[in-house]
Amino acid sequence: MASTQKRPDGRWRARYRDAAGKEHARHFSRKIDAQRWLDEVTASVVTGRYVDPKAGKITFAQWFEQWAAAQVWATGTKLKAEQALAAATFRDSPIRSILPSQVQAWVKGLSARLAPATVKVYYNIVSSAFRAAVTDKVIAENPCVGAKLPRERRREAAMTIPTPEQLGKALKAAPDWFAPFISVCAFAGLRLGEAAGLQLGDVDFLRRTISVSRQIQGSTKAEAEVVPPKHGSERVVFVAEELIQDLAQHVQAVGVFGKEQWLFGYGGAYFNRNSAADRWKQVREASGIGTFTLHDLRHFYASGLIADGCDVVTVQRALGHAAPSITLNTYSHLWPTAEDKTRTAGSRLIAAVLGDSADSVRTAGTSAQ
Structure with missing residues (x-):
């Protein structure tokens, strides 16, 4: 009426x-x-x-906290959400008054001090909150729509992968108690938190497998906690005999600790992000291999699987990606190109038809020039 x-x-x-x-x-x-x-x-x-005209009077921060409280998030996602809200320059403004131009200015400000990937994470979280406000009839439109984000570097340019020689130097420079930790990152593709979360029962020495069923999340000893792996990352990794022997020697020489029988740690506690990264930094400096991160060792493992002819699904399962598309988006540049496959297939066809004479044809062609 x-x-x-x-x-x-x-x-x-x-x-x-x-x-x-x-x-x-x-x-x-x-x-x-x-x-x-x-x-x-x-x-x-x-x-x-x-939308109710009065509903949009609440500030963005008030709406965000109300919305976030209803989300089912892992600890890491919750932390990112808190950081995104803290970084939002319009958090204290009425949600209905926030304009697309303000969102764009916020993105630009973030881009001046944060990596493009981090800006994208913050933007996606904030946009999700606005989108939920539209669904709940708090506001009519999402002001994030149409915002331009900073361009990320091409993966092949941004990704750094150590060479086998560099990794060998790192393992030689590492203390005996830390070298196996490096090995499970480089030769089983485990993330830092997954490697830190390994317990003796996760290693099947007979079947040569490592089960990834937990991870350590948190940057400090006070923050560190045991949580399930990332969504879709729980898996069994089939590993080389040499790595299994390395882990067996580690258990015999160094041992495990705690009632959970943790494999790796420092100072009587399992590794957190900072403590593991600090030990790795010492190894890098001692070996002189540069600024590679522990996550780059995971890339090393992936590149080895791809170079050995493993297909996308095999690599996906080994790395614990939730979907093959994630594997392709991350490592597509490492797979042989269509041109490489075409040349190789052509050479095999010629060899199948001409046999040894194929080599003589190539030789004759070369001498005639």
Whole structure:
């Protein structure tokens, strides 16, 4: 129900009731303006874009915290969400007043001090919060739509992979108690947190497998906690006999600790992100191999599988990616190109037809030039 009525002071009062029976009213100097407002409200109701004018008065931070409390997030995702909110320059503004230009300015500011991948993570979280506000009829539109994000470097340019020689130097420079930790990252493709979370029972010395069923999350000893692996990352990795022997020697010489029988740690505690990275930094400096990260050892493992002819699904399962598309997006540049395959297939066809004479044809062609 909607109506307009002229008040004693000469202004026009426009009012309507929403679906919940709540009355909303505004005052205008001209009747045509009052009617136009009612028409706009009616149109928004018909098209499903109606929002309660008072709902958007809450700040973005208030809405974000309300929305985040209902999400089922892993600890790492929750931390990223908190960081995204803290970085949002419009967090204290009424959510209905936030403009696309403000979001774009925020993205630009982030881009000046953060990596493109981090900016994208923050943007996606904030955009999800706005999108939920649209769904709940708090605001009519998501101001994040259309924002331009900083370009990320091409993966082949951004990815760094140590050579076998560099990795060999690192293993020689590493203390005996830390070298096996490096090995499970480089020769089983485990993430830092997954390697830190290994227990004796995860290694099947007879079947030569390593089960990834937990990870350590957190950057400090106080923050570190045992959590399930990333979504889709729980897996069994089939590893080389040499790595199994390396781990067996580690257990015999160094031992395990705690009732859980943790394989790796420092100072009587399992590794966290900082403690493992600090030990690795010492190894890097001692071996002079540069600034490779422990995650680069995971890339080393993936590149080895691909170079040996493993298909996408095999690499995906070994690395614990949730879907083959993630593997392709990350490592597509390491697979042989169509041109390489075409040349190799052509050579095999020629050899199949001509046999040894194929070599003589190539030789003759070369001598004639």
